[in-house]
Every structure is written in C-alpha cells, then in structure tokens.
Amino acid sequence: MKILVIEDEPALYESILDYFTGEGNICEHAVNFASASEKISLYNYDCILLDLGLPDGEGLELLTNLKNSKKKDGVLIISARHSLDDRLAGLDLGADDYLVKPFHLSELKARVSAIVRRKNFDGNNIITFNDINVDVVAMKTTVGKTEVGLTKKEFDLLVYFLSNRNKVVTKNAMAEHLWGDEMDLSDDFDFIYTHVKNLKKKLSEGGAKDYLRSVYGIGYKFSDQ
Amino acid sequence: MKLSTRYNRVNILTSIVVLIITGIIYYLFIHLILTNKLDKDLAVEENEIRQYTRTYKKLPLPATYLDQQVSYRRPKSNTDDIREFSYTTYLNPKENEQEPGRRLVTTVNLNDKTIIVTITKSRVESEDLVRIILLITLAVMIFLLITLLLINRFVLNRLWKPFYAILHHMKAFEVTKMEHIIEEPTRIDEFNELNKSVNAMAEKVRQDYKELKSFTDNASHEMMTPLAVINSKLDSLLQTESFTEQQGALLEDIYQATGRLSRLHQSLLLLAKIENNLISDTQEIDFKDMIELKTRQFQELFERDKLNVSLHLSSRKVNMSRYLADILLNNLFSNAVRHNIAGGKITVSLSADRLTVSNTGKTSHLQNRMFDRFSKSTESEGMGLGLAISKQICNLYGFDIEYSNSDGMHFFEIILN
Numbered sequence: 200m201k202i203l204v205i206e207d208e209p210a211l212y213e214s215i216l217d218y219f220t221g222e223g224n225i226c227e228h229a230v231n232f233a234s235a236s237e238k239i240s241l242y243n244y245d246c247i248l249l250d251l252g253l254p255d256g257e258g259l260e261l262l263t264n265l266k267n268s269k270k271k272d273g274v275l276i277i278s279a280r281h282s283l284d285d286r287l288a289g290l291d292l293g294a295d296d297y298l299v300k301p302f303h304l305s306e307l308k309a310r311v312s313a314i315v316r317r318k319n320f321d322g323n324n325i326i327t328f329n330d331i332n333v334d335v336v337a338m339k340t341t342v343g344k345t346e347v348g349l350t351k352k353e354f355d356l357l358v359y360f361l362s363n364r365n366k367v368v369t370k371n372a373m374a375e376h377l378w379g380d381e382m383d384l385s386d387d388f389d390f391i392y393t394h395v396k397n398l399k400k401k402l403s404e405g406g407a408k409d410y411l412r413s414v415y416g417i418g419y420k421f422s423d424q
Numbered sequence: 425m426k427l428s429t430r431y432n433r434v435n436i437l438t439s440i441v442v443l444i445i446t447g448i449i450y451y452l453f454i455h456l457i458l459t460n461k462l463d464k465d466l467a468v469e470e471n472e473i474r475q476y477t478r479t480y481k482k483l484p485l486p487a488t489y490l491d492q493q494v495s496y497r498r499p500k501s502n503t504d505d506i507r508e509f510s511y512t513t514y515l516n517p518k519e520n521e522q523e524p525g526r527r528l529v530t531t532v533n534l535n536d537k538t539i540i541v542t543i544t545k546s547r548v549e550s551e552d553l554v555r556i557i558l559l560i561t562l563a564v565m566i567f568l569l570i571t572l573l574l575i576n577r578f579v580l581n582r583l584w585k586p587f588y589a590i591l592h593h594m595k596a597f598e599v600t601k602m603e604h605i606i607e608e609p610t611r612i613d614e615f616n617e618l619n620k621s622v623n624a625m626a627e628k629v630r631q632d633y634k635e636l637k638s639f640t641d642n643a644s645h646e647m648m649t650p651l652a653v654i655n656s657k658l659d660s661l662l663q664t665e666s667f668t669e670q671q672g673a674l675l676e677d678i679y680q681a682t683g684r685l686s687r688l689h690q691s692l693l694l695l696a697k698i699e700n701n702l703i704s705d706t707q708e709i710d711f712k713d714m715i716e717l718k719t720r721q722f723q724e725l726f727e728r729d730k731l732n733v734s735l736h737l738s739s740r741k742v743n744m745s746r747y748l749a750d751i752l753l754n755n756l757f758s759n760a761v762r763h764n765i766a767g768g769k770i771t772v773s774l775s776a777d778r779l780t781v782s783n784t785g786k787t788s789h790l791q792n793r794m795f796d797r798f799s800k801s802t803e804s805e806g807m808g809l810g811l812a813i814s815k816q817i818c819n820l821y822g823f824d825i826e827y828s829n830s831d832g833m834h835f836f837e838i839i840l841n
Binding site: 208210211214215217218279299300301302303304305366367369371378379389390391393394414415416417418420 | 646647648649651652653654655656657659660662663665667669671672673675676679680682683686721724725727728
C-alpha cells in the first residue's frame with residue numbers, strides 16, 4: 200500500500216516510516232502544510248496519516264481540500280488533541296479514523312490496514328498469511344480448508360497480529376486494542392495470555408504452523424521465521 | 425424578600441405615618457381657626473351689647489336665637505371687669521338637647537353698675553365642618569394609599585421587567601455555547617448599564633474560556649508529542665530483537681512508565697476539562713445498558729481474579745455525556761477489581777435513585793481523603809485520580825458520591841437526583 204505521513208515531528212515520522220516500510224509498502228512524508236498539499240494534489244495514496252497541528256496550517260483544512268477535490272484517499276488523523284469536538288469534527292469532515300497521541304505503532308498499522316482494506320473493498324477483504332485466510336467481513340477464519348471457530352476477541356487479536364506480521368507487538372498495545380484505551384486497566388496484562396493461548400491452540404488444531412511466539416515476556420510476534 | 429415587597433412595606437408605612445401626622449395637624453389648625461372665628465363673632469356680639477347699652481342706657485333683651493343665647497346677671501359682689509372665653513355645653517331649647525358651645529363671659533357698665541353678660545354660641549356647625557373636613561381627609565388618605573399600592577404593584581413590576589429578563593438570560597448563559605446575552609430593550613439607565621456590564625462580563629468569560637481551551641490543547645499537544653516519540657521509539661527498538669532477557673525486562677518497565685505517564689496526563693486534562701465544563705455531548709443514556717456493556721468489557725479481569733459478580737439493575741435513564749458516564753463506570757469497576765481479594769464478590773445495583781457498587785476488599789479502614797487527588801492506599805497500583813475524577817463527574821451532574829463500609833464490604837453509592 201502507498202502511504203503519506205504528514206507530521207512535523209522528525210523523530211515521530213521516522214519511526215512511523217521505519218515501521219511501515221517493507222512488505223511492498225511505499226511510504227512518503229511531508230513535514231508542513233505546503234508540501235503536504237502539493238503531494239496530495241499530485242499523487243493518490245491508499246492512506247494519509249494526518250497530524251492536525253502543523254506549523255504552517257490547520258490539518259483539518261487539508262482534509263477539507265482533499266474531500267472537495269473528490270479524492271478517494273483514506274485519511275487517519277493522528278492528533279495530540281484529545282478533545283471530543285476535534286474528533287467529531289475530523290470524522291464529520293470525512294476522516295476514516297482518529298488516533299490520539301501517544302499511540303502504539305502496532306495500533307497505527309492495524310488501523311491503517313483496516314482503512315486500506317475498506318477502501319479496496321472489491322473482493323480484497325480477505326487477509327492471507329501462508330495457509331491462514333481471514334475474511335474480515337464474514338468474520339471467518341480458515342486454515343487451509345478447515346474452518347476455525349474463534350471468539351470475537353480471538354478473531355480481533357488474529358487480525359491485529361496479521362496487520363503487524365513480523366513485528367513484535369506488546370501486551371500493552373494488545374490490551375488497549377481489545378479493550379480500548381479509556382479503560383483504566385491494571386498494569387498486569389496477564390489476562391491477555393488466556394486469549395493468546397486459546398488462539399494458538401485453535402490455529403494449531405486447524406493444522407497451521409506455530410507462527411506465534413512470545414518475546415521476552417513483553418509481547419508476541421507473528422511470523423513464519 | 426423581594427425588593428418591591430420591601431420597598432412597598434417602607435413606602436406604605438411611612439405614607440401612613442405621614443398622613444396620620446398631617447391629619448392631626450390639619451385637624452388642630454381647623455379647630456383653632458373655627459374657634460377663632462366663633463370668638464370673633466362673640467366679640468362682635470359683645471360689642472353690639474356694649475354700644476346698645478351706651479346708647480340706650482339699658483340692656484338689650486336677653487335674646488335666644490337659633491344658635492346664640494345671651495343672658496345677664498348681677499355679680500354677687502363687686503368684681504373687676506372680666507372677659508373670659510371658654511368651652512361649654514348648653515341646652516338648645518329648640519332641639520331640647522345638650523349641645524357644645526363657646527361661651528364669652530364679659531361685663532358691661534350700666535348706670536355705674538357692673539353686669540355680667542354671658543354670650544353662648546353653638547359649636548355644632550363648626551364641629552360638623554371639622555367632621556366633614558376630617559372625613560374628606562380620611563377619604564383622600566385611603567385613596568392615596570390605594571393608588572400607591574396599585575402603582576407599586578403594576579408600575580414597579582413593569583419597571584423591573586427588564587431586570588428579570590436580564591437575570592433570566594444570565595441564568596441561561598452557557599460559556600461553551602459561545603452565545604451572546606441578548607440586549608434587553610429598556611429606557612432605564614441602570615438596566616442599560618447592567619445590560620452592558622453583563623455583556624462585557626460574558627465577553628470576558630468567553631475570551632478566558634477560549635484561552636483556557638487553547639491552553640489545555642497546547643499543553644496536551646506539547647506533552648503528548650514527546651511521549652508519542654518515546655513510545656514509537658520503544659516500538660521501533662523492540663523490532664531490532666537482539667537483546668537479552670534482562671534488557672527485555674528493562675524495556676517492559678519503560679513501557680509501563682510511559683503508559684502510566686500518558687494515562688496520568690490524560691486524566692489531569694480530563695479533570696481540567698470537567699472542572700471547566702468543557703465536555704458538552706450531553707444526551708440521554710440508560711445506565712442499565714452501559715453497566716451491562718461494562719460488565720462484558722471487564723469479564724477477563726473478573727475471571728482473572730475469580731470474582732463473583734452479581735447485577736441487580738433496573739432501567740434508569742440519565743442525561744449526561746456518554747464519554748463521562750463511561751469513565752465514571754470504568755473507574756468504579758476498576759476500583760472494585762483492584763481493591764478486591766481473589767475469589768471475592770462484586771455487586772452492582774441500580775435503582776431509580778441510586779447506583780451502588782460494592783465489593784469485598786483488602787483494607788477495611790476508611791480513608792477520608794479518598795476523593796482527593798493523588799490520595800491512594802499504599803498497596804494500590806493506580807494513580808489516585810480515579811475517584812477524584814468520579815467525584816468531579818458526579819459534581820458536574822449534581823449527583824452525590826458516597827463511600828461506606830460494613831462487614832468487610834466496601835460500598836460506593838452514587839445518588840442520582
């Protein structure tokens with residue numbers, strides 16, 4: 200997928216670009232309103248990551264311009280503004296999603312993947328990883344030809360892992376993804392272990408290889424290496 | 425007491441006192457004037473008798489007219505000349521009854537003899553006159569009082585109308601709505617000034633509100649950006665995957681700390697927002713539905729600690745922000761889980777007037793300051809802001825939140841009004 204990151208903080212966009220690059224993704228970035236405007240008008244992107252607080256302009260204006268020129272680019276707003284008004288204003292103007300800083304890169308990747316999947320809806324709503332096929336619309340998971348019955352949380356977890364394949368995903372990020380960041384969870388995320396264990400068990404019962412492994416107790420990595 | 429009531433009271437009381445005093449003075453003066461007039465008449469009569477006596481050297485006939493009697497008598501002994509006016513009553517022969525009168529006792533010289541002359545004039549007429557004047561005065565007084573009352577009631581009410589209209593606008597003023605207070609058309613200078621001042625104040629409040637909002641936005645932005653950088657760098661660092669178990673443990677600690685820092689920051693911003701009433705998505709929500717949803721969300725935590733959860737819910741609709749209601753329930757539920765014992769109990773009951781969350785707990789001593797910011801028990805892993813936020817949310821919507829404990833159970837009650 201082709202992604203444009205509009206963010207003025209170098210340390211942050213470097214990390215994002217770093218995380219997204221690879222697996223056939225093309226990532227570009229713009230650090231201000233002017234260059235972002237230019238890039239948006241010249242090219243088409245699958246998804247634009249838009250920071251609202253830019254040094255030389257209001258991010259929401261970019262969104263308005265984009266929608267006025269009838270472009271189909273997906274837009275995910277990343278903002279430090281945790282205000283409900285801004286969130287609603289962004290979504291009203293046609294943004295696809297809204298993510299508040301600070302966020303986990305894995306969460307960002309999962310959200311961007313979801314937006315891109317929705318944008319390319321023409322038959323491409325199936326995520327494939329080796330022998331695993333996940334239909335995100337019908338919420339069906341198959342390993343080879345065998346259907347695997349997953350609970351809602353296990354399914355969400357699997358989609359999350361597949362969006363972040365070959366990356367280490369922290370338990371913290373997983374918990375926030377599944378239960379929402381508003382929930383003041385305790386720092387002990389061991390209850391996630393139950394879901395991971397069940398997911399692992401069901402996938403291997405379906406005949407899949409053991410792709411999921413624990414990393415130093417911090418998190419998990421889904422890969423076939 | 426209303427201003428008009430108070431004003432009425434003072435006004436009418438002083439009016440009555442003044443009217444009574446003027447009435448008395450009026451009465452006394454008229455009385456004096458009429459008495460003077462009677463005395464003059466008596467003097468004229470006396471003069472006539474003297475002249476008659478001088479001219480004809482005899483006394484005129486003691487005549488009795490309608491309202492005048494003249495009588496003569498000789499003094500018992502030799503007396504000096506006397507001339508005395510006095511009040512008296514006399515028998516009116518026509519009416520055959522006692523009537524008030526004015527009497528002049530004087531002396532005339534007839535052939536070197538002194539004769540005492542008594543002239544009596546009826547006071548009935550003048551008394552009648554005084555009475556009529558008094559009645560008219562009374563009538564005027566009552567009429568004046570009634571007019572005053574009516575003026576106070578209707579005119580004052582109308583005069584104060586702009587004031588109450590302005591007051592109504594002020595009460596309805598909401599800073600978040602950014603509206604102007606409507607100018608109330610009035611020709612009264614004081615109200616015009618009030619109108620202007622209120623509008624100036626509202627303008628100032630709006631300005632301050634805007635500044636505060638942009639400050640919280642900026643503070644949030646400036647602090648969240650470095651945090652976002654730390655977080656993303658940690659995520660990137662984790663992907664390099666060439667570190668030892670020990671480094672992994674260190675990384676996890678940093679993750680926890682940044683997570684807590686961002687939650688802490690968000691909580692503080694949230695508190696500021698609630699205090700300044702910056703959250704405005706008020707809508708009708710059913711607490712029952714929200715509690716059931718929250719129970720499902722917390723299912724994993726309940727299972728982890730083997731908690732026995734029971735719900736006794738009846739539908740209760742509340743007008744509040746969904747966002748804040750969610751946070752309130754989150755805080756109550758996390759509290760009930762966090763301070764629970766393994767295999768303990770949580771009971772949530774919702775009725776028309778209150779929401780109660782009770783749980784078995786570790787410590788049973790009561791903390792008075794538990795609703796204060798950053799107050800928490802030593803073993804608590806929370807930040808000590810949850811209950812402060814809950815209390816603030818309750819304050820915002822006029823709910824009461826109370827804590828009590830008995831038999832090792834802790835109760836948090838929200839009284840919904």
